[in-house]
Amino acid sequence: MEGAKEGQFYDSMEPKDQGKPAMKKLLLILNCILLSIGNCGGPLIMRLYFIHGGKRVWLSSWLETGGFPIILLPLAFVYFQRRATKGSGTEHFFMKPPLFLAAAFIGIITGLDDYLYAYGVARLPVSTSALIIASQLAFTAGFAFLLVKQKFTSYSINAVFLLTVGAAVLALHTSNDRPKGESNKEYLAGFLMTLGAAALYGFLLPLVELTYKKTKQEMTYSLVMEIQMVMSFFATLFCTVGMLINNDFKAIPREAKAFGLGETKYYVVMVWSAIIWQTFFLGAIGVIFCASSLLSGVIIAVLLPVTEILAVLFYQEKFQAEKGVALVLSLWGFASFFYGEMKHSKKKKKQTPEAEMSKIPGP
Secondary structure (H helix, E strand, C coil): CHHHHHHHHHHCCCHHHHCCHHHHHHHHHHHHHHHHHHHHHHHHHHHHHHHCCCCCHHHHHHHHHCCHHHHHHHHHHHHHHHHHHHCCCCCCCCCCHHHHHHHHHHHHHHHHHHHHHHHHHHHCCHHHHHHHHCCHHHHHHHHHHHHHCCCCCHHHHHHHHHHHHHHHHHHCCHHHHCCCCCCHHHHHHHHHHHHHHHHHHHHHHHHHHHHHHHCCCCCCHHHHHHHHHHHHHHHHHHHHHHHHHCCHHHHHHHHHHHCCCCHHHHHHHHHHHHHHHHHHHHHHHHHHHHCCHHHHHHHHHHCHHHHHHHHHHHHCCCCCHHHHHHHHHHHHHHHHHHHHHHHHHHHHHHHHHHHHHHHCCCC
16 A cells, blocks of 8 residues: 555656646645745744844845755655666656756846845845735736736736735835834835845746746656756855855854854754745745746735734734735735636636537537
């Protein structure tokens, strides 16, 4: 029985089984969970580092993708399952050079996005940065239309519009929740950097989807994990250069001793930050594989209320009226998108039997 279960898990990585609706849904749910953990936990643990004395932006950027070796564990498991089935001649990795180069290029852009985001989180409350990041859906929608010819309904357009307006409302009163001791100039820089991170990541999601569509290889979830590992490696390499220039490696021991929660917890925060952020990135590109870049962007945005509430609970952040208005607009946008998707799905199910009947030749 155990062997059968293991075989089923291995089969879920194969193209023939990934085409099945049930397996596709299972992979989608798994990646949604990973994305949820990373999207809510990542900003909170990053902010924890800065609140208790952390000052290294490049280090925080590095941690966003530095946990990529974790992906070797599921890849190794799948490899040994594949080897047991196909023999010792099986390939270690599926990725071909053109796809490797594409993943490396996306990884470097991801490294830049990591820095922009970490800079913003260092200067903004989590609840504020989360609302700004929600605007990435508008950028994702725009780039998805240009790069992968994403089709829009009136509901998805309404959702994008409401989310964009929500971010704009927040921008009208940005100085009200400025942390103590921070100048208007620093706060504005943090706001603009976070907005830049949202725009860049809004470009990255459709770019990943375009890579999936243009590659001449057959896409499997194993290959998705390989792509994530290469992307994270080059993003981490990009941030490593920044750390070396900024002398962050030399500063880590000193910063750990002065950390507000203690030296041991400093390193615990570092480790868990790397792990949690890796679930975010793997979940994001996994959702793209199972569905689309637009859905990945929507899920990132739909988790905004959860991040907002957790930030207020754990860090006693202020929740002013403009944040409330932005939150309501965001929730309205999410409801509009999912209602449209449900309506489209029902319409598709009704059309399928009719299409099949039309294919049956007449007497």
